[in-house]
Amino acid sequence: MASQPLHPLIAPSILSADFARLGEEVAAVARDGETRADWVHVDVMDNHFVPNLTLGLPVVESLRKVSEVPLDCHLMIEDPDRWAPGYAEAGAYNVTVHAEAAREPVMLAKNLRAAGAKAGLSIKPGTPLEPHLDTLKHYDTLLVMSVEPGFGGQSFIPDVLEKVRTARRLVDTGHLTLVVEIDGGINASTIEQAAEAGVDCFVAGSAVYGAEDPGRAVAALRDQAACARSAH
Numbered sequence: 001m002a003s004q005p006l007h008p009l010i011a012p013s014i015l016s017a018d019f020a021r022l023g024e025e026v027a028a029v030a031r032d033g034e035t036r037a038d039w040v041h042v043d044v045m046d047n048h049f050v051p052n053l054t055l056g057l058p059v060v061e062s063l064r065k066v067s068e069v070p071l072d073c074h075l076m077i078e079d080p081d082r083w084a085p086g087y088a089e090a091g092a093y094n095v096t097v098h099a100e101a102a103r104e105p106v107m108l109a110k111n112l113r114a115a116g117a118k119a120g121l122s123i124k125p126g127t128p129l130e131p132h133l134d135t136l137k138h139y140d141t142l143l144v145m146s147v148e149p150g151f152g153g154q155s156f157i158p159d160v161l162e163k164v165r166t167a168r169r170l171v172d173t174g175h176l177t178l179v180v181e182i183d184g185g186i187n188a189s190t191i192e193q194a195a196e197a198g199v200d201c202f203v204a205g206s207a208v209y210g211a212e213d214p215g216r217a218v219a220a221l222r223d224q225a226a227c228a229r230s231a232h
């Protein structure tokens, strides 16, 4: 019995948007109808956990005020135990921390939920899933990275789909209750294999914000994922 949502979730990553016009870029994927994104993915990088620096809490607080689409904050930062709950308090719908960085991930998940957010756990391409399965019982979202975190526009790493298949099986058999999300290199050429492997939510940066019409790109990716899943 599959437990995937009725339609695949698409989460455009504003890492590939124009940072000088963030409000408009979010609005471009928030129009009612099939071109509307399910979540807006916000990549927070601290230049320590990853070799890149993006945006932080003040920007998320401002986006929260203008975004009609729930914010999916992906924290690529050190010491998420200390900093992540602030993003939940700022109104993020889902706050994802990295398993490689969290010191007490179970406690952290509880803190995120207590602050009103869903709790997400992310693993880098080289991080195995198995050691984190017990921890994942306390989480709402598993974010499988399909590129090394740090930059948009990289090539999809298909090997990570084995972790997606394992997570899908555990969710479908009732051992875990998670949204299975994938992040990195998702585009028209890669989304079908990810959908077949059992992904629920697809982050797409360059494939959405590199397109002439970001909303149309959202709708097209969702259609592709839905077709691949139903054909499987």
Ligand code: DX5
Residues within 6 Å of the ligand: 013, 014, 015, 016, 041, 043, 074, 147, 148, 149, 150, 151, 152, 153, 154, 183, 184, 185, 186, 203, 204, 205, 206, 207
């Ligand atoms: C990478 C980020 C991704 C990035 C994806 O570290 O976590 O969310 O924006 O960008 P694309 O879709 O271009 O690979």
Ligand code: ZN
Residues within 6 Å of the ligand: 013, 041, 042, 043, 074, 183, 203
């Ligand atoms: Zn991300």
